[in-house]
Amino acid sequence: MTFIRVETLSRRYGNIAAVDGISLDFPTGSFTALLGPSGCGKTTLLRLIAGFEAPAEGQILFDGKLMADPERQVAPESRGVGVVFQSYALWPHMDVAGNVAYPLKTRRTASTEIATRVGDVLEIVGLAGFQARRIEELSGGQRQRVALARCLVADQKIILFDEPLANLDMHLRASMVDAFRDIHRRTGATIVYVTHDQAEALALADRVAVMSKGKLLQVAPPQEVYRAPADATVAGFVGRGGLIAGSVKEAAGGTAMVEAAGHRFKARSGGKATGPAKILLRPEALRLASEGFAARVVDAVYRGPVYEVRLALATDEELVLDSIHAPAVGELVHVACSDAWVIPTA
Ligand SMILES: Nc1ncnc2c1ncn2[C@@H]1O[C@H](COP(=O)(O)OP(=O)(O)O)[C@@H](O)[C@H]1O
Ligand SMILES: [Mg+2]
Numbered sequence: 001m002t003f004i005r006v007e008t009l010s011r012r013y014g015n016i017a018a019v020d021g022i023s024l025d026f027p028t029g030s031f032t033a034l035l036g037p038s039g040c041g042k043t044t045l046l047r048l049i050a051g052f053e054a055p056a057e058g059q060i061l062f063d064g065k066l067m068a069d070p071e072r073q074v075a076p077e078s079r080g081v082g083v084v085f086q087s088y089a090l091w092p093h094m095d096v097a098g099n100v101a102y103p104l105k106t107r108r109t110a111s112t113e114i115a116t117r118v119g120d121v122l123e124i125v126g127l128a129g130f131q132a133r134r135i136e137e138l139s140g141g142q143r144q145r146v147a148l149a150r151c152l153v154a155d156q157k158i159i160l161f162d163e164p165l166a167n168l169d170m171h172l173r174a175s176m177v178d179a180f181r182d183i184h185r186r187t188g189a190t191i192v193y194v195t196h197d198q199a200e201a202l203a204l205a206d207r208v209a210v211m212s213k214g215k216l217l218q219v220a221p222p223q224e225v226y227r228a229p230a231d232a233t234v235a236g237f238v239g240r241g242g243l244i245a246g247s248v249k250e251a252a253g254g255t256a257m258v259e260a261a262g263h264r265f266k267a268r269s270g271g272k273a274t275g276p277a278k279i280l281l282r283p284e285a286l287r288l289a290s291e292g293f294a295a296r297v298v299d300a301v302y303r304g305p306v307y308e309v310r311l312a313l314a315t316d317e318e319l320v321l322d323s324i325h326a327p328a329v330g331e332l333v334h335v336a337c338s339d340a341w342v343i344p345t346a
Pocket of ligand 2: 042
């Protein structure tokens with residue numbers, strides 16, 4: 001069972017709607033990131049899919065079969081789902097092999113087969129030969145790899161990850177991102193990956209579902225979420241950039257003529273509406289030039305290999321761009337713009 005359908009799903013805690021009427025399909029073999037700020041309901045949605053929570057409204061289907069509605073819930077262990085949490089949830093008194101083999105032991109798999117499969121998954125997660133190591137001897141990254149191996153050994157067709165990299169340092173996170181991509185390629189499992197880290201979501205998933213306050217704001221491939229955010233919240237949460245108030249003069253066929261910050265320029269647009277709008281300007285579409293928006297340099301921070309330059313327009317709205325050279329703080333500059341996006345809804 002691999003196709004997950006979530007229909008008008010809700011879960012409340014007291015008067016907080018942790019998940020508030022979400023409908024979303026997770027096609028077989030897809031890799032979906034649930035992205036949103038802390039408290040927006042990502043974990044609750046994941047726990048509902050896994051079966052650790054029951055819905056107040058709506059239903060969850062796997063391949064058309066009912067897993068949960070307010071009256072009936074299939075037990076988590078009967079859903080065929082693998083779950084990896086932020087806290088590794090390993091047994092400290094067992095060695096690596098013991099932890100990884102656990103799901104197979106509960107299924108009474110033959111011990112020779114267990115040894116082979118444990119060896120195989122340890123290799124996949126980059127821990128070949130670690131069978132006899134004690135959990136206490138392992139670093140955080142290694143522990144998370146053990147948790148990953150334990151999930152993989154069960155060979156489930158649905159794998160749920162809840163911020164599996166949240167406790168790791170930046171360097172380790174990057175290498176784990178590669179491990180997750182590899183696992184998706186090898187297993188073809190339907191993966192739902194919860195994170196509040198937009199870089200992780202964009203790098204990993206073939207689809208990003210952006211959540212806020214228990215609701216879905218946008219579900220789209222990473223490139224689209226970045227280039228064409230559905231609203232100002234998504235634009236602010238994914239990537240850097242400046243949102244400025246403007247006015248759409250004409251719009252047709254995906255392109256609009258807009259006026260903002262005293263200039264008239266072309267922007268991409270999802271609709272035909274004219275009138276007031278917010279315009280998104282991403283850093284890579286902006287550069288310091290001899291003409292364009294007039295702006296004052298607020299600061300320039302070296303991020304390596306470029307300076308992140310923050311600029312204030314006459315309207316006090318902010319822009320951000322990357323520059324090899326650092327302009328002086330307070331300097332008046334001009335900014336040329338090669339791409340912009342009209343935010344569809346305010
Ligand atoms: N067991 C619980 N009891 C009460 N409130 C909860 C519980 N779990 C989650 N919540 C609340 O539900 C909302 C969503 O939480 P959660 O799903 O954990 O968000 P996220 O994973 O996006 O950080 C938050 O306001 C949180 O405080
Ligand atoms: Mg969470």
